[in-house]
Amino acid sequence: MIAARMRWRTDGTILYFLFLIYLFVTLLPFYWIFISSVTPRHRLFSIPPLYFPRYFTTENFLKMQTSIPFELYLRNSLIFALSASAFSVLLGFFAAYAFARIRFRGSSVLLLLFLLSIALPPITTVIPLYELYGKVGLLNTIQGMVIAMGSLITPFTIWVLIAFIKQVPVEIEEAASIDGASFLRLLFGISLPLILPAIGTMFVINFITSWNELLYPLVFAVDAQSKTLTVGLTEVALESTAYGKPWDLMSALSVIMIIPAIVLVILFQRTIVEGLTKGAIK
Amino acid sequence: MKQKKLSRRRVLYALLLILPALAFRLFTSLYPVLYTIYLAFYQVNPIVGLFRYAGLGNFQKMTTDLVVQESVFFTVFFTFASIGLQTLFGLLVALLLNARFRFRYFARTVNLIPWAIPMIVAALGFRWMFDSEYGIIPDLIARLFGFRFAWLIDPWGAKWAVVLANVWKNTPFVALLLLAGLQSVPSEIYEAARVDGGTNWHCFRYITIPFLMPVVMTTVLFFTVWYLATFDIVYGMTGGGPGFSTAIMSYKIFQETFSNMNFGYASALSVLLFFLVGVLGAIFLWISHFFEISI
Numbered sequence: 001m002i003a004a005r006m007r008w009r010t011d012g013t014i015l016y017f018l019f020l021i022y023l024f025v026t027l028l029p030f031y032w033i034f035i036s037s038v039t040p041r042h043r044l045f046s047i048p049p050l051y052f053p054r055y056f057t058t059e060n061f062l063k064m065q066t067s068i069p070f071e072l073y074l075r076n077s078l079i080f081a082l083s084a085s086a087f088s089v090l091l092g093f094f095a096a097y098a099f100a101r102i103r104f105r106g107s108s109v110l111l112l113l114f115l116l117s118i119a120l121p122p123i124t125t126v127i128p129l130y131e132l133y134g135k136v137g138l139l140n141t142i143q144g145m146v147i148a149m150g151s152l153i154t155p156f157t158i159w160v161l162i163a164f165i166k167q168v169p170v171e172i173e174e175a176a177s178i179d180g181a182s183f184l185r186l187l188f189g190i191s192l193p194l195i196l197p198a199i200g201t202m203f204v205i206n207f208i209t210s211w212n213e214l215l216y217p218l219v220f221a222v223d224a225q226s227k228t229l230t231v232g233l234t235e236v237a238l239e240s241t242a243y244g245k246p247w248d249l250m251s252a253l254s255v256i257m258i259i260p261a262i263v264l265v266i267l268f269q270r271t272i273v274e275g276l277t278k279g280a281i282k
Numbered sequence: 283m284k285q286k287k288l289s290r291r292r293v294l295y296a297l298l299l300i301l302p303a304l305a306f307r308l309f310t311s312l313y314p315v316l317y318t319i320y321l322a323f324y325q326v327n328p329i330v331g332l333f334r335y336a337g338l339g340n341f342q343k344m345t346t347d348l349v350v351q352e353s354v355f356f357t358v359f360f361t362f363a364s365i366g367l368q369t370l371f372g373l374l375v376a377l378l379l380n381a382r383f384r385f386r387y388f389a390r391t392v393n394l395i396p397w398a399i400p401m402i403v404a405a406l407g408f409r410w411m412f413d414s415e416y417g418i419i420p421d422l423i424a425r426l427f428g429f430r431f432a433w434l435i436d437p438w439g440a441k442w443a444v445v446l447a448n449v450w451k452n453t454p455f456v457a458l459l460l461l462a463g464l465q466s467v468p469s470e471i472y473e474a475a476r477v478d479g480g481t482n483w484h485c486f487r488y489i490t491i492p493f494l495m496p497v498v499m500t501t502v503l504f505f506t507v508w509y510l511a512t513f514d515i516v517y518g519m520t521g522g523g524p525g526f527s528t529a530i531m532s533y534k535i536f537q538e539t540f541s542n543m544n545f546g547y548a549s550a551l552s553v554l555l556f557f558l559v560g561v562l563g564a565i566f567l568w569i570s571h572f573f574e575i576s577i
Contacts, residue, residue, distance in 0.1 A: 015383050022378060026392055029407045029450070032418055036410065049418045095303040102296035110300065117311045119559055121511030123532040124552035125314035127321065127545050131328075132313075151306040158303065183295050212400035214514045219540075230402050234518065237406060247410045254403045261398035269391050272398075276455070277462035 030258070036251035037061070045243040060252040067239060067249055068232045069224045074256075076221075077211060077228040080142050080149070084213075085206035087150030089199055092157030097191060099158065100165035101173070111162075114155045122152060126219050133220060140222040148216050153209055157202050163278045164198035165191070201275040204268050211260060229257055315556070321549035329543050340550035349526045349534065350551070356441060357531045357558065361509040363445045364452070365502055371449065372456030372501075373494075379457060380464045390461075393454045401451060405518025408447035409434065412519075437527035440520050444528050448515050456501055463497035464490065499570035506566050510559050531555045 035053055036044055043055045064070065099111050129148060130139070138144030168191070176190050192199075217228040227235075233253050239246050265272065325336040344350050379390050396404070411419045414432035424430045433439040467489065475485050513532035516522060522529035522537070529537070535555065538548035 012383070015378070015381055018374075018378055019383065019385065019389065022375060022389070023392065025450070026396060026454070028418075029404065029411065030395070032411055033403075033407050045416050047415060048421050049416055051418070091303040091306060094299040098296035098299040102292050104293040104296050107296070110304075114303070114307065117307055119507040119563060120311050120315065121532060121552075121555055121559065123511065123513055123535050124318055124555055125311060126536075127539055127549060127552075128314035128317035129310065147306065148310055151310040154303050154307065183292070187299075208398050212398075212402075214400070214402045214517070218517075230400055233400075233402055233406065237518075243416070244413070245410075247413075247416075250406055251410070254407060257403055258399050261400075262395055265391065265394045265398050269394060272394060273390075273458060273462075277459055 033251045033254050033258070036247055037255045039248065041241070041243075041246075041248045044248050060248045061256075064236065064249040064252040067246075068235050068253075070232065070253075072224055073227055073229045073232040076142060076217075076226055077230070080145055080213075080217065080228055081207050081210040083142070083146040084149040084153070084210040085203050087146055088153045088157050088206050089203050091150065091154045092161050092202065093192070093195075093199060095154075096158045096161035096165055097187060100162045101170070101191075111158075114158055118155050122215055126215075130219060139220060140226050141220075142226050145216050145220050145226065148220065149210050149213055152216075153206050157206060160202060160275055160278045161195070161198060164195050168194045197271070198275070201268075201271040204264060205272060205275050208261060208264060208272075211257075229253070233257065318549045318552045321546055322553045324546045324549075326545035326549075327543050328545060336546060340547050343547060344550060344554065349529060350554075352526045353529045353531050353534045354554070354558070356528055357510060357512075358562075359441065360445055360448070360512065360530060361506060361562070363442075364448050364509055365505050367445065367449045368453045368456050368505070369498060369502065371453045372460050375453060375457035376460035376464055379461050393457060395454075396451050397454045397458070399451075401514040402518045404447060404451045405515045408443070408450070409519045412443050412447075434520060435524055437524055440524055440528050444515060444519055447519060448509075448512070451515075452505070456505075459497055459501050460494060463494045467493045499566075503563070503566045503570060507559055507563050510555065510562065531558070 037060055038056050038058065039050070039053045040055050040057045040059070043050065043053060095114075099107060125148075133139040133144050138147070172194070173186050173190055176186055181189070212230065213228075214230040214234075217226070217231045218234070221227040221231060233250065236250050236253055237245055239249070322340055323336060323338070325332060325334045325339065375393065379386060379393060411417050412433045414420060414435055417433075420430055420433065431439060433443040471489055472485055475489060480488075511532055512530050513536065516528055516530045516533045517536070520528040522533050526534075531551065532555070535548050535551045538544045538551060
């Protein structure tokens, strides 16, 4: 009995020790980016680094906003992420409903093709899309970026939504169908409200994915009119200072880009985890 | 009779519902793939207006391009090293998050944050932390182990630094999936094993591991395909350097496209990347098949 309790206690100590290491490794980059964003430049570049700086400034945030068109990029990022997310969820809901509820020949092959298309590296599609966008006037527009991005994340959205729709008992729709409800009424009046939470989940996940996207905006946005914050960060990084890159300004912008991620994770932790694990674990 | 008509109507609805998603996928994936394969046989430079049939010229050029060899090597190295480390650490973190202790819900929230931030932020953050003069990672290592190492200036140091930063960013996601796998193991099985005198190690080896294997294989397959297409972290952290030691395939293709305006050559490199994804994807599918049977 005593031996068992002792073992439990040592296990507990090891557990907390491992937990502390885990926290240290996971949070160190956030700590350092935050510290770098509020430290004056001449204090930031010191050898050895100041782990617990005593100097505080908000000037980096103001200076960062003059080195790039910050407000425009922020607006573009929001429009891009919200639209791409809405677009993929809309396409995803329609297709997922058909795959989950209607039996037809070739449906599993078609679904497999959707999933296989995830394996295609986005960079390999860039030249054809770039030329095509140039011809049809989608280059340097947020719409063009939204189409490419929304389409990219649609297969995963379909996959997860199918799992959610299959959980809803089909009897509800059958009963409504017998009562003479039309197909559109079944789709929008019965099914959509039932899986609205799942659609919300995918909206949040796809928003985060699109907010974080770099490649498409980097390629398709030619000037400030359609560039996003991720591209803005690489532009701030291009400036050079007496010490090298302007890590103070880059850290300030990074903090601003991290904040939405932290807020969304805290607000929607449960639902994000459910959505992400839905596809992988039955 | 009426039933049959009804079901045929439903099939029509199904196709109509799938059509928009399918159309956009074809437009942004099938069409570009076909056009890329076509361009791979041409010499194309849009700036000088060059468009000339080149036969296998681009592919021949690839065999003598030393950067391509280095690029393919690093792409495969990056993929395998990242997947190996993140699976190991992901399992440890999942076991930690599954253990009963006071802060586990807090730990699960913290775990999601690296997943949710932009890769380019992590890439530049790690570049700053690995900085050979002002970085805190070389400084911490010097304090703890007594040696200094200029990670991003050394070819192998840079390779490992990119892998480690990537593992930091993606281990939480792996841990999340493995945690869900752990939670799906029915507790009765553990209880039965304990009654029969099974030790902790027995439970782990003969219950936990077999139950997790399908999840592990799913994540390995998913990440293999995904990592072969990695771009952001190299773009932000090393710019392919030092030299070309971290010029991952996507980055090399990006450079050929937008710096050298070599659309034909970039397309041929894209074809090589398709090939790589196809071969490694097939190998992992085959391995996962093997695992499901043996355990």
